[in-house]
Amino acid sequence: MTGKPIPEEVVQIASDIKNMRIRGAGRIARAGALALRIAAEKYTGQNLDDFKEYIRIVADYVVKTRPTAVSLPNAVSYVVSPLLRADSIRDVEEAKRMIIENAEKFMDYSERAVERIAEIGSRLLRDGDTVLTHCNSQVVVSVIKAAVKQGKSVEVIATETRPLFQGHITIKMLLDAGVDAVTLVPDSAVRSVIKDVDKVIVGADTVTANGAVVNKVGTSLIALIARERGIDFYVATETYKFSPYTVWGELVVIEERTPTEVLPEDVIAKNPYLKVFNPSFDVTPPYLVTAIITEIGLIPPQASLLVLEELYGRGAIHDTIQTVEEE
Numbered sequence: 001m002t003g004k005p006i007p008e009e010v011v012q013i014a015s016d017i018k019n020m021r022i023r024g025a026g027r028i029a030r031a032g033a034l035a036l037r038i039a040a041e042k043y044t045g046q047n048l049d050d051f052k053e054y055i056r057i058v059a060d061y062v063v064k065t066r067p068t069a070v071s072l073p074n075a076v077s078y079v080v081s082p083l084l085r086a087d088s089i090r091d092v093e094e095a096k097r098m099i100i101e102n103a104e105k106f107m108d109y110s111e112r113a114v115e116r117i118a119e120i121g122s123r124l125l126r127d128g129d130t131v132l133t134h135c136n137s138q139v140v141v142s143v144i145k146a147a148v149k150q151g152k153s154v155e156v157i158a159t160e161t162r163p164l165f166q167g168h169i170t171i172k173m174l175l176d177a178g179v180d181a182v183t184l185v186p187d188s189a190v191r192s193v194i195k196d197v198d199k200v201i202v203g204a205d206t207v208t209a210n211g212a213v214v215n216k217v218g219t220s221l222i223a224l225i226a227r228e229r230g231i232d233f234y235v236a237t238e239t240y241k242f243s244p245y246t247v248w249g250e251l252v253v254i255e256e257r258t259p260t261e262v263l264p265e266d267v268i269a270k271n272p273y274l275k276v277f278n279p280s281f282d283v284t285p286p287y288l289v290t291a292i293i294t295e296i297g298l299i300p301p302q303a304s305l306l307v308l309e310e311l312y313g314r315g316a317i318h319d320t321i322q323t324v325e326e327e
């Protein structure tokens, strides 16, 4: 067992993910890859087995920060699995290089994927469209920005996204980018404004093998409202948010956050019989999703398993599950 401590910078990244100073599934994934790169750079020993053990411990530590977005374990697995499986690596220097290169490749891929989704997604938007979005998704904001950059006039309705108000981040990002037709509404006003909406676009934390989409709590209600009105409901997401683990029946853990995000601590303390339930995400079933906009094109949600097979191959998906079980 390695005696090497987890570097301070990695501890800081993990704490930032946990406390949501780093948030949003894409950013979390890139932060996870960065943490591994830093861990590899900081390692000082010469024993290859010890280095592998150390990387395994760091990987596990980073993955445990937030449970729902599969982008995090997928990113971590992309960076570390080739090393843990390889028997051709000769020494620590080579192993370090492998981790650093994989981390950089992932971060680079992730950024290019967002750009590609913006390009594809923006084609779906027509001049004069009003788009409703929920929470704060970097990918969705990029789609809207790309459409506006093409000269299309796009109005945006953003939900506040209680209890943590990620909608405020969304409107700031849009206004800073020069998208000026932006309206902020309380989450509960979605059914009141849906008559003005042409398309709903949200991000994703996880897409399951059967095409269900896990995203910020409230997303599934918006999907239902969109369906009631016959409005297209799109999900914009990189393919590393598709979960290979769900192929074999593993359920997505929905993060439950502290009640103090919903009610002040003193009110909770004064009312010992009061319960507060604060789930951070919910599940939108595939039948409510028009299409998933990914960097490899538009995917009907029902084709999610095919995407996973294309990405990992059947055998590889099985290996991934085994690696996770072993850990």
Ligand SMILES: O=C(COP(=O)(O)O)[C@H](O)[C@H](O)COP(=O)(O)O
Binding pocket: 023, 024, 025, 026, 027, 069, 134, 135, 136, 137, 138, 139, 140, 166, 202, 203, 204, 205, 215, 216, 280
């Ligand atoms: O649900 C959230 C964020 O939740 P939280 O604020 O709890 O992290 C976002 O819609 C997805 O993560 C996609 O974001 P992106 O497109 O930026 O990856």
